[in-house]
Amino acid sequence: MSTLTVVRKGGVPNNSVRDNGVRSRGAALGLLAWLAGIVFFLPIAWMALTSFHSEEDAATNPPSFAAALTLDGYRDFFGAGGGASPWPALINSATASVVSTLFVLLLALPAAYALSIRPVKKWTDVLFFFLSTKMLPAVAGLLPIYLFAKNTGLLDNIWLLIILYTSMNLPIAVWMMQSFLAEVPVAIIEAAQIDGARLPTVLARVVAPVAVPGIAATALICFIFSWNELLFARVLTGTVAQTAPVFLTGFITSQGLFLAKVCAASLVISLPVLAAGFAAQDKLVQGLSLGAVK
Amino acid sequence: MTTTTAPHVSAARRARTAKPPGRLRAWATRAPLLPALVFMIVVTQLPFVATLVISLFDWNALYPDARRFAGLANYGEVLTDPELRNSVLTTVLLTVTVVLASLVLGLGLALLLDRKFRGRGLVRTLLIAPFLLVPVAAALLWKHVLYNPEYGLFNGLLHLVGGPQPDWISSTPLLAIEASLVWQWTPFMMLILLAGLQSRSHDVLEAARMDGASNWQIFRYMTLPHLRRYLELGALLGSIYIVQNFDAVFTITQGGLGTANLPYTVYQTFYAAHENGLASAAGVLVVIGSIVIATFALRVVSSLFREEVSRA
Numbered sequence: 001m002s003t004l005t006v007v008r009k010g011g012v013p014n015n016s017v018r019d020n021g022v023r024s025r026g027a028a029l030g031l032l033a034w035l036a037g038i039v040f041f042l043p044i045a046w047m048a049l050t051s052f053h054s055e056e057d058a059a060t061n062p063p064s065f066a067a068a069l070t071l072d073g074y075r076d077f078f079g080a081g082g083g084a085s086p087w088p089a090l091i092n093s094a095t096a097s098v099v100s101t102l103f104v105l106l107l108a109l110p111a112a113y114a115l116s117i118r119p120v121k122k123w124t125d126v127l128f129f130f131l132s133t134k135m136l137p138a139v140a141g142l143l144p145i146y147l148f149a150k151n152t153g154l155l156d157n158i159w160l161l162i163i164l165y166t167s168m169n170l171p172i173a174v175w176m177m178q179s180f181l182a183e184v185p186v187a188i189i190e191a192a193q194i195d196g197a198r199l200p201t202v203l204a205r206v207v208a209p210v211a212v213p214g215i216a217a218t219a220l221i222c223f224i225f226s227w228n229e230l231l232f233a234r235v236l237t238g239t240v241a242q243t244a245p246v247f248l249t250g251f252i253t254s255q256g257l258f259l260a261k262v263c264a265a266s267l268v269i270s271l272p273v274l275a276a277g278f279a280a281q282d283k284l285v286q287g288l289s290l291g292a293v294k
Numbered sequence: 295m296t297t298t299t300a301p302h303v304s305a306a307r308r309a310r311t312a313k314p315p316g317r318l319r320a321w322a323t324r325a326p327l328l329p330a331l332v333f334m335i336v337v338t339q340l341p342f343v344a345t346l347v348i349s350l351f352d353w354n355a356l357y358p359d360a361r362r363f364a365g366l367a368n369y370g371e372v373l374t375d376p377e378l379r380n381s382v383l384t385t386v387l388l389t390v391t392v393v394l395a396s397l398v399l400g401l402g403l404a405l406l407l408d409r410k411f412r413g414r415g416l417v418r419t420l421l422i423a424p425f426l427l428v429p430v431a432a433a434l435l436w437k438h439v440l441y442n443p444e445y446g447l448f449n450g451l452l453h454l455v456g457g458p459q460p461d462w463i464s465s466t467p468l469l470a471i472e473a474s475l476v477w478q479w480t481p482f483m484m485l486i487l488l489a490g491l492q493s494r495s496h497d498v499l500e501a502a503r504m505d506g507a508s509n510w511q512i513f514r515y516m517t518l519p520h521l522r523r524y525l526e527l528g529a530l531l532g533s534i535y536i537v538q539n540f541d542a543v544f545t546i547t548q549g550g551l552g553t554a555n556l557p558y559t560v561y562q563t564f565y566a567a568h569e570n571g572l573a574s575a576a577g578v579l580v581v582i583g584s585i586v587i588a589t590f591a592l593r594v595v596s597s598l599f600r601e602e603v604s605r606a
Contacts, residue, residue: 030411036403037417040477044423046447047435063450107333110326120324124599126331128592133338135588137538139557140577141341143348143564148341167337170330228428231540231557235565245541248430252545254438259445262438266431277426278419285485289531293489293524293598 051263058259073260077268086265089247092158094272096233096243097226100165104173104222105215107166112177117184117207127178130171138168139231146235156238164232169222176221176287180214181207217283220276227273244269342581349574356568368575378576380552381559385537385583388468388555392475393532397525399476400483405513407484408491425481433545436474437463441546467551471542479536483528490524491517523598530591537584556580 049065050058051074057067079085115123145164146155154160184207192202230245237246248269251262277284285293352364372378407418424432440447441462449459463470494517502512540557543549549558556576564573 026409026411029406029409033403033406033409033411033417034413036406037420040480041420041423043435043440043447043477044427047439050439059445061445061450062453063445063447107330111330114323114325114327118323120327124596126327128596130330130334131595132588132592133334135534135584135591136338136342137557137577137580137584139538139540139560140345140581141338142560143570143573143577144341144344146564147344147570163337167334170334174330224426228430230430230544231561234544235561245428245430248428248434249545251434251438252548254442259438259442262434266427266434270427270431273428274423274426277422281419281422284422285489288482289486289489289527293486293527 047263048267051260051267053260055257055260058263059257073264074268076261077264081261084247084250086244086247086268089242089244090269092237092241093227093244093269095158096161096165097223097272100162100169100226101219101222103162103166104169105219107170108173108177108218109215111174112181115174115178116181117186117189127175130174134168134171142232142235145232149236155236156240158237158241160236161229161233161241161243164236165226165229168229169225172225172287173218173222176218176283177211177215179286180211180218183214184210214283217280217287220280221284221287224273224276224280227276345574345577345581348570349578351571353571354568355564355570364571368571369579371572372575372579377554378559381554381556381576382579384468384553385555385557388472388475388539388543388553389533389536391472392479392536393529395472395476396479396483396532397528399480400528401487401521401525403480403484404487404491407488421484422481424478427478429478429541430545432478433474433542436470436477437546441470463546464551467547467553471546471553474546475536475539475542479532483532486528486531487521487524490521494520523594526594527591527598530587530594533587534584534591537580537587556583 046063052069052071053064053067054070054072057064058073060067075081076083077086079087114120115127120126145160149155149157149160188206189202192206197205228245229243230249233243233246234249237243248265251258251265280287349368350363350365351361352367353361403421407414407421427435438446443449443459443461446462448462452459499512499516502516507515538557539555540561543553543555543558544561547553549562554562557580560573560576560580563569563576
């Protein structure tokens with residue numbers, strides 16, 4: 001592309017043929033990208049459409065693309081058909097995700113401060129310790145945690161999940177926040193201190209404005225991971241503290257005509273994640289790669 | 295990039311040049327770190343130690359009185375039990391297939407999205423969406439809405455063109471799980487590789503084009519070497535997440551039809567079969583496998599990290 005612009009600036013008219021060729025190739029690749037996007041999104045679009053169909057229209061073969069739309073699937077999911085209401089599970093998920101995210105921020109912010117703005121000695125080693133805990137599979141610690149919960153009466157208690165989700169997300173949060181706090185220019189902090197500002201003032205007036213967007217993205221990513229978690233929730237909760245993904249496992253075995261209901265349930269329960277994910281889109285890579293990619 | 299990394303360097307310099315602080319000052323610097331550190335050690339490291347201890351016992355939860363020290367017998371049993379050995383094989387197969395396929399697809403998509411075209415932001419959003427479904431919901435979507443042999447979308451579309459009506463999950467169970475995971479993980483790979491592509495130096499690329507390098511030469515000799523570490527990072531992080539996958543196996547096949555991977559087997563061994571000792575031994579084996587991957591992963595992350603720090 002760039003060579004062509006240079007050539008065009010040089011005013012050589014013969015290049016217009018090649019220019020057209022490159023441009024149409026560019027258009028074809030753009031079209032291919034669009035096609036790929038549509039193919040990847042198609043299952044979700046189909047799920048959304050099916051959720052608004054009646055159960056009879058949802059289960060036809062060939063599929064009825066233009067069937068009448070209805071909210072029955074959603075009504076059914078929210079318990080109108082006499083099934084269990086999803087609200088307790090949704091509230092449990094919201095509690096576990098929001099409270100554990102708050103705990104994560106509470107623990108990770110001071111830790112990230114001690115790893116970036118006023119670093120301890122060997123701060124990289126500490127950072128890598130946090131990372132290494134994330135790389136050990138959680139399933140290997142599941143049994144002792146289950147036995148501990150059983151013996152202390154914490155089984156089926158949402159607080160147990162809150163503690164565990166905090167530990168799952170803390171390393172990610174420490175890494176992300178460390179990189180966000182490191183973006184605060186040290187010179188400004190020092191200047192504020194020379195002007196006599198005390199630590200709380202420095203944090204509120206100098207550090208916070210730069211770091212808040214990053215902290216918000218970190219919180220959203222922790223929220224997503226907690227909301228999605230299934231294995232621990234499945235093993236450690238029962239009827240009282242079950243979360244939304246555990247509620248969804250109730251749809252694993254077919255129950256007659258239930259496709260619209262499954263689609264409605266999957267969409268409603270994924271909605272908070274979709275919203276949080278798109279809100280954090282720009283920082284998503286950084287969070288998922290544990291801060292390794294900026 | 296420079297603005298983000300400069301503080302790293304100055305922070306490190308300050309740590310070096312600071313006067314040797316008194317013991318009190320050192321603890322004051324460390325204090326903000328301690329709650330997080332202690333919390334992590336207690337909640338994540340202690341259970342691993344407990345798992346290690348339990349793995350040395352012959353312990354079925356239904357017969358607690360028969361619990362006795364068994365040494366390494368559980369490991370022998372795990373390694374010789376054909377079902378458990380199969381689950382090791384399944385885990386490797388599942389992880390390698392999903393990581394490689396999503397990496398290749400992700401690279402293709404990242405290359406497409408690295409170019410400017412109309413609606414690029416929207417296409418990016420469409421592509422990320424599969425990654426932002428709750429994993430159980432995504433697995434349910436594939437199991438019931440796409441794969442169902444009677445009214446699933448795949449057979450519905452095949453019906454329209456007069457194709458066959460296969461029973462996807464029964465005939466190719468592992469492939470069915472892999473396809474759903476590739477769909478969810480390709481966006482992840484794409485995001486990492488796209489970040490890699492966009493960190494290339496445009497001056498150097500332009501210089502290469504001026505010197506007459508073809509697109510293929512630029513890709514082969516400049517883009518690919520630059521992307522190497524991003525590919526490694528994607529592969530390793532993907533492996534770490536997919537080795538641990540439980541949701542898709544649990545939802546799509548309930549571990550049946552030879553698709554039980556290690557996390558599912560560990561879950562099954564103690565949750566349904568109550569074999570605490572065996573489950574722990576299998577868990578320790580998962581950890582050993584992960585440590586091998588994690589060692590490489592940590593090396594890649596740390597080399598990227600140090601490059602960021604030193605580039606400033």
